[in-house]
Amino acid sequence: MKIFISADIEGTTGIAHWSETEKSEKDYQYFQEQMNREVRAACEGAIESGANEIWIKDAHDSGRNIEPNKMPRNADLKIIRGWSGHPLSMIQELNETFDAIIFTGYHSWGGSDGNPLAHTMNTSSVNMIKINGEYCSEFMLHGYGAAYLKVPVAFLSGDKELCREVNRINENIATVGVNEGVGNSSISIHPDMAVELIKKGVSKSLKKDLSKNIIQLPDKFKLEVDYTTHGKAYKSSFYPGARLVSPKKVVFETEDYFEIMRAAMFIL
Structure with missing residues (x-):
């Protein structure tokens, strides 16, 4: 079994402030x-369920947060550090040969109150993103990317609001909510309990039939980006196919989801 893990930090157990992410x-x-x-x-958890090949994308900030010597040795393990610039971004190197993808440490979308660190991709120039009128989290952006490649999403850990979003998108995806945002604070479970639940949750999820865990993609896509400044919106509106619809908002539409991810690399 070949498994992909995309790991972020703002949905890690107990986290509450930007200084804890830098x-x-x-x-x-x-x-x-x-x-x-x-x-x-x-x-x-993946190894317990029979995974013999695991790829990990360090998907936070510099992409240099995971310490390779702290990962298990009893699998063919590969760790992707840094950023190549590929449109798949937080799921770089994912392809159709993987049996499932797992997300850890993920967080609520920009504009949400589910996490004091809620954001989507760019924290300095983007207020919020929508796809087809729905607020878009980093999970949605990359979960749709997995669906584009026909890879099922087995499991996600992160804040509780994101877990609710994930189950609205696909009720078959196993989730573990480790944090809950309240204003500018977070309420978390014990970090050891989180580790235990993640291992058990991943193991259990990978033993199931994952055919229903492939997210259903819409037939067409409308990406809306609301920027913090009109200057950034104006500049982004020159991306091919993008258009300025208000001083701080750009829209890009396509029937090919990969084009959404390609656009995101340039306009977010």
Whole structure:
């Protein structure tokens, strides 16, 4: 069994402030460790269910958060660090040969109150993103990418609001909610409990028939990006096919989902 894991940090257990996500800050080390523990737990759950090949995309910020020596050795393990610039972004190297994809440490969408760190992709220039009128999280953007490649989504861990969104998109996807946003605070479960639940959740999810876990893609797509400044919106409106619909909003429409991800690389 060949499994892909995409790992972020803003949905890691207990996280509540931006300083806890940045390598240059003293608060970061603890949450980097917890991120690594949760990714390792996902690997162990996958191995327990028969995975013999695992690819991990370090998908937070610099892409240099996962410590390879803390991952399990008893599988053909590959870790993708840094950013290639490929439109698949947080799921770089995913393709049709994978049996399932797992998301860890993911978080609510920009404009949500489900996480004090809620955002979608760009934290400085983008207020929120919608696809076909629905608020778009980083999970939706990349979960649709997995669907484009016909790869089922087996499991996700992150904040509770995102877990609810995931189950609205596909009720068969297993989720573990480790945090709950309340204003500018978070309420979390114990970090050891999170590790235990992630391992068990991944293991259980991969033992099921995953044919129903492939997200159903719409026939066509309308990407709306609401920017923090009119200047960024104006510049982005020159991307081929994009159009400015208000001083701070750009729209891009297509029937090919890969074109949405390609556009996102340039206009977000």
